[in-house]
Amino acid sequence: MSKTPESLNNAQNNTKSSLGPAKPITTLPDLFLTAVSLLFLFSSPKPNHTLFRKFLPFPPNARRFPKMTTTSQSRASFATPQALSDWLKPRLSSDSLESWGVKPGTKNLHNLWLELSEGETSLVDSSPPLRTVNVVTVRILGKGNLVLVESRQxxxxxxxxxxxxxxxxxxxxxxxxxxxxxxxVKEELGSSRVVRIVPGSYRKKLEERNSVSYPGLPARYVLHSVEAWVEGLPEEDFVTEEKEEYEDVDGTRRLEKAVSVRKHYWKWVCSDSLCS
Structure with missing residues (x-):
C-alpha cells in the first residue's frame, strides 16, 4: 500500500518533534562578526578612573599633617649680644629690656647671652619669649632639724x-x-666638700613665673630637687665668695659687662614647726 504525500509530511514532522528543537547552524559571516566584536572589546582603552575620583567624599590616602614643633633660639642664633638685643626688641617691651642691669638685683643682656652660649638657657620664639632653665636645688640638712638657705646675694x-x-x-x-x-656645692660653698645625697629624696617640679633677673621675660624652671648632707659646714651663719661665673681657660672674664655674684650669705633656719 503506497503512502500519500500528506502522510509522508506528517511522519517527517513527528520525527523532528522527537529530536527536539532544531539548533541554528553557525555560518561563516556569524563567526567573522563575533571575532570582530571580541577584538574591539579587548582593544578599547581602559576607562578613565580620574573621572570618578572627583566625586569621592575623601581622597583615598588622607594627608598626615606633621606635628608642630616649638622653635627655640640658642647660641648659634646670636653671634653677639647685639644680635640677641636686635632679636628681643620686637618681642619684648622696651621698658622691660631697658631695666635689665639697671634695676637693683637684675642681670643684663650680656648675662642672658652668656647663659645661651653655655647652653644653660633656651628661648622660645614668642612674644614675649619664654626662657627655659633646668635648675638643681639642694636642701642641705643640718643639726637639730635645721636646713641651710641662701638669705641674699x-x-x-x-x-x-x-x-x-x-x-x-x-x-x-x-x-x-x-x-x-x-x-x-663646690662653686657656692667653697672648696671640695663631701656631699651625701639622701636616697629617695629626688623630686622634679615645673614652675612658671616672671623672671627676677630679667624683668618682663617669663621663665619656665624645671627644678631638680634633692636633700643632702654636706660635711665641714659652719654651724653658725656664714658668707662665701664665688669666683667669676663665666671665665676663659686662662682665668680671665669672658665678658666684663656681665653682672656676676660676688658673695653668698647663708643662714640656718628651722625646717618645720618642730624646730624651737
Whole structure:
C-alpha cells in the first residue's frame, strides 16, 4: 500500500518533534562578526578612573599633617649680644629690656647671652619669649632639724638681692643631677666638700613665673630637687665668695659687662614647726 504525500509530511514532522528543537547552524559571516566584536572589546582603552575620583567624599590616602614643633633660639642664633638685643626688641617691651642691669638685683643682656652660649638657657620664639632653665636645688640638712638657705646675694655691681631659698644652680647641658649638685656645692660653698645625697629624696617640679633677673621675660624652671648632707659646714651663719661665673681657660672674664655674684650669705633656719 503506497503512502500519500500528506502522510509522508506528517511522519517527517513527528520525527523532528522527537529530536527536539532544531539548533541554528553557525555560518561563516556569524563567526567573522563575533571575532570582530571580541577584538574591539579587548582593544578599547581602559576607562578613565580620574573621572570618578572627583566625586569621592575623601581622597583615598588622607594627608598626615606633621606635628608642630616649638622653635627655640640658642647660641648659634646670636653671634653677639647685639644680635640677641636686635632679636628681643620686637618681642619684648622696651621698658622691660631697658631695666635689665639697671634695676637693683637684675642681670643684663650680656648675662642672658652668656647663659645661651653655655647652653644653660633656651628661648622660645614668642612674644614675649619664654626662657627655659633646668635648675638643681639642694636642701642641705643640718643639726637639730635645721636646713641651710641662701638669705641674699651681693652682685658685682654692688647691689644686693634677697633669696631665702636652698642652694640653687643652673644645670649645664647633659649634666646629671648628681654632677650638678657636686658642682653647685663646690662653686657656692667653697672648696671640695663631701656631699651625701639622701636616697629617695629626688623630686622634679615645673614652675612658671616672671623672671627676677630679667624683668618682663617669663621663665619656665624645671627644678631638680634633692636633700643632702654636706660635711665641714659652719654651724653658725656664714658668707662665701664665688669666683667669676663665666671665665676663659686662662682665668680671665669672658665678658666684663656681665653682672656676676660676688658673695653668698647663708643662714640656718628651722625646717618645720618642730624646730624651737
Amino acid at each position: 651681693e652682685l658685682s655691681d654692688g647691689s644686693f638681692r634677697d633669696r631665702f631659698r636652698p642652694l640653687s644652680e643652673k644645670m649645664k647641658p647633659h649634666e646629671t643631677t648628681e654632677e650638678a649638685v657636686t658642682r653647685a
